[in-house]
Amino acid sequence: MEKRLIIAIDGPAASGKSTTARLLARRLGYVYLDTGAMYRACALQLLRDGISLEDLPAIEAMLKDLDIRVEISGEENRILLGTEDVSQAIRANEISQLASSVSALPAVRHRMVELQREMASAGGFILDGRDIGTYVFPNADLKIFLTAAPEIRAHRRWLELKNKGVEKDLDAILAEIKERDHNDSSRSLAPLAVAEDAIVLDNSQLTIDQQVESLHGLVLQTLEAK
């Protein structure tokens, strides 16, 4: 039987990781796991509980009780806190920024990484995030680092919001993206970084279809080499 790979797709905010990972998962019949959504759900819980990022004992207690579930069916992920579906709520802009800060806390990372390893170690998984190839699965079969110029990522996000009827200043989006890149790359535990053996794909000039096609080619090469 063909080996079921673990594929890591890392990269900065709004680099198209989730769209690419979802489409690639569909094409391969793999499961897609959105690890950013897990940090977002933690951020939402902290916000709801009114816990400050400095209050480490309260954060530890929150993590102990945290009932975070990722319901996966193929490439779709629903994120639940207890029985509540928070898949939409975690996409709010304030949660994006808070998730970036929350994800720098070692206690949070340890818990989330533990869950990610439990879910995906059997293979047949594509995970997107910041530290999948460097930390969560350092032995992943294929590691992709997806990136694009900040201005291009900001413009894509602006367009995505516009299509949803949300008007937001392009410069403000660019500033938020840069801030998040900085936070995610400068934290001490498992920062956003290119793994030594990752293939870097700058998609500034690529369409989604071209990206998926090129990643699919890399998957086939990886399988042939197994």
Ligand code: DC
């Ligand atoms: O991919 P995203 O924008 O949904 O991620 C939200 C935040 O979560 C991101 O700014 C950094 C953090 N994150 C992380 O630290 N490690 C991951 N594997 C995924 C996300």
